[in-house]
Amino acid sequence: MSLPTFAASELAARFGLELRGEDRTVTGVGTLADAGPGQLGFLANPRYRCQLASTGAGVVVLRANDADAFPGTALVSRDPYVTFARIAALFERKPAHAPGIHPTAFVDPDAAVDPTACIGPHASVGARSRVHARAVVGPGCVVGEDCEVGEDCELQARVTLLTRVRLGKRVRILPGAVLGAAGFGLAMDAGRWVNVPQLGGVVVGDDCEIGANTTIDRGALGDTVLEEDVRLDNQIQIGHNVRIGAHTAMAGCAAVAGSAKIGRHCLIGGAAGILGHLEVCDRVVVTAMSLVTHSIREPGEYSSGTPLMDNRSWRKSAARFKQLDRIARRSPDGGKDNE
Amino acid sequence: MSLPTFAASELAARFGLELRGEDRTVTGVGTLADAGPGQLGFLANPRYRCQLASTGAGVVVLRANDADAFPGTALVSRDPYVTFARIAALFERKPAHAPGIHPTAFVDPDAAVDPTACIGPHASVGARSRVHARAVVGPGCVVGEDCEVGEDCELQARVTLLTRVRLGKRVRILPGAVLGAAGFGLAMDAGRWVNVPQLGGVVVGDDCEIGANTTIDRGALGDTVLEEDVRLDNQIQIGHNVRIGAHTAMAGCAAVAGSAKIGRHCLIGGAAGILGHLEVCDRVVVTAMSLVTHSIREPGEYSSGTPLMDNRSWRKSAARFKQLDRIARRSPDGGKDNE
């Protein structure tokens, strides 16, 4: 397989960048610290500015003010990280997906698969499901009944859409994710659990991405909804009837309980939790491992937890945490303000 | 596929309810806020009582005292949520599971599959495993060696029973769950890890439900045990030799370390953790993201963690947490009671 090469001037023209210094050939990308003379690096985060002087990268993407101090070949961008992402995509080796249904796959006679779609080895597509143009259902995927896989979607491998899952266009789902399983709805009757039927589905907007082994339950009544361009990392749990606003991103292991509504352009940190039936407004940042226990109505950054300490010191603070109300009451004016 | 319809009077007779108002036809179910005239809604949580006046639902399931104020067609129940669950089940569209072994499935010659069981596409059943009457082993499931799938069990899709897993009757397992993998048993020998063999199995009682991508390790010596009617949500981790009492429910992302014993009728919140070798008695509630670090011998509700704050305020409290022992010592009488 031949590797792609580009002239720096070609990249400048393609992405609307200013080229400074002599034109050079780019055969790949790398970090400032590791890139060689045939590679293109980038400077986005100011903390790496010190690496600019010593970088071996043949070409560097950077901002105008950084370019002034750089003697080598530069591509000047207002947003070097975005520009780097677009250039790096040129060097990405993607698996080939030949259209058609693999001989080991199984497609239910009542399913509809577009002839340009690819159904991989050991994949199955159930009754009344539709797979649209150029979509990929990768090896070992299970598309159950009454599902829709939109144009240019990519279910990479071993993805399950259990039932009533409708994906928009260009949705990318990483291996092991499960969409459309029953939400956790239980009623207690005379000491035993009764399942509350989960009659809804899952609706995923265009351009969403769903991480490996992430789970998104279908709605109880009505649907669980991801608006467009939502980005979920790995091992995230989304409960039934949750709604996540457009362009919100959640880091790995975060969890959202049933019927919570999350706004647009939120950033939810790793392993953060959001309790059920809450509302989080647009442009909220929740830091890693924080637990959202009430609705958030103001944009901003929110946290819970305690800082990391050496275990011996932590034990002392932890023991005092248990006495905190007493300590506060004893302090001057302490009794008054237990809000 | 024709949709089922029921007269309200028919539902009253079937579930032992009192019908008030004119009889009406029910073609589906919904929330009080969204249901239309052909749909049945319910009022269980008093906070939704205000929706009763404006609901478009043709029929409402509610308690007698709420029925007095409702002019429409009512079905009076002592437990409207349970009644709703049972009525909603009538409208659930379940996938059809034709008995027999799918041509793409693989069953080991030394396995035994009941002729009324369904083995789906790309499923496999290993040596010395038995699948009993009316059980479903869905698409992409792997049943390894020496397993037992009880009557009317449902392994929905891509479930793995690795080895020595014995399921009771009517156990439902959601996609991606893994039962019977080796527990995390390690011994350090001259600076390298040695695996401690995991010789036991997993025993799951009747009517248990296990969520998507949940993992239950097999025992080291003896078995990991779920008693009957245990309900586990998605992405839960159960370590080797754990025992979970009947009717206990755990929310998503909870984790239980090896050899912990959890009582009956407990409710474990989302992402809560329970350390190994502990005992938790019956009827304990652990709130979301709490960590159980010692045995619990009294029923009740338990918590750890700190409340959600805006990040700026949280940083101040977090910094003070580190000083807590000093602050306590300085406070009047503070030095005495660091228990």
Place this chain on the structure above:
Amino acid sequence: MSLPTFAASELAARFGLELRGEDRTVTGVGTLADAGPGQLGFLANPRYRCQLASTGAGVVVLRANDADAFPGTALVSRDPYVTFARIAALFERKPAHAPGIHPTAFVDPDAAVDPTACIGPHASVGARSRVHARAVVGPGCVVGEDCEVGEDCELQARVTLLTRVRLGKRVRILPGAVLGAAGFGLAMDAGRWVNVPQLGGVVVGDDCEIGANTTIDRGALGDTVLEEDVRLDNQIQIGHNVRIGAHTAMAGCAAVAGSAKIGRHCLIGGAAGILGHLEVCDRVVVTAMSLVTHSIREPGEYSSGTPLMDNRSWRKSAARFKQLDRIARRSPDGGKDNE
């Protein structure tokens, strides 16, 4: 299948142990509490010393000082737990893996599978991937493109190596694990997310073990690396470009964000989190559910969080936590030391 039996003297010779008391036949292993006369038990943890007098075990592995007080047949070891692990392995029934490619498996014409390797039912191996001698790719596994499965590796069932994953020798991967999926790299461009291509791979050293449903993302530039003998429990998330030092073990549900570097011989507790771009030095212990928010440069034990309390008391402490800065300022000298 006949069960193995061993004379205690045979075990003594094989593992270099001292035999005390009469020779006996061992047909299995168990705990001191449960073992019968044909079984071998062990005493490693002093808290179980009290069980020695009453054990029914025919043979006990223990330290010399414990052996003095034990009248039965003893095998004396300097490390009874390690010795027990090695003896127990003799009684482990492992699934048989016949060499060859199962008729339901799919191997790409451009892949190379050693004739002594086993490719199980419904497994697939993609283009340019190699499976080396005696390796097992179990039922439902997906090995994508450009992967390498080293000698004697075991992918147990439904494991995914998506792309550019290189496993050393004797790596064991439990069901549902996903290696080599794209890391979570995003850039915001005019209000929409742009994917940052993830061009690297995953490199796993010899003798590593990776738990069920654990996910390890491939690097963005360069690789995500596990050095030799790293042990990861279930449902762990490892971000792109993380490096984990040799002999480090992580318990279930732990998570490491992108580009963190973890040292050798560390022990990371269950559901602990490590933020991105940090360094953790060798021989660090992080307790369960702690969050590592800064680099750790000294070996030792580290923690965060608060202790478990009854919910009523916890609510009081939690409310006071919010006031902590004010409480500290009011305390004698409190204003000075908000470091």
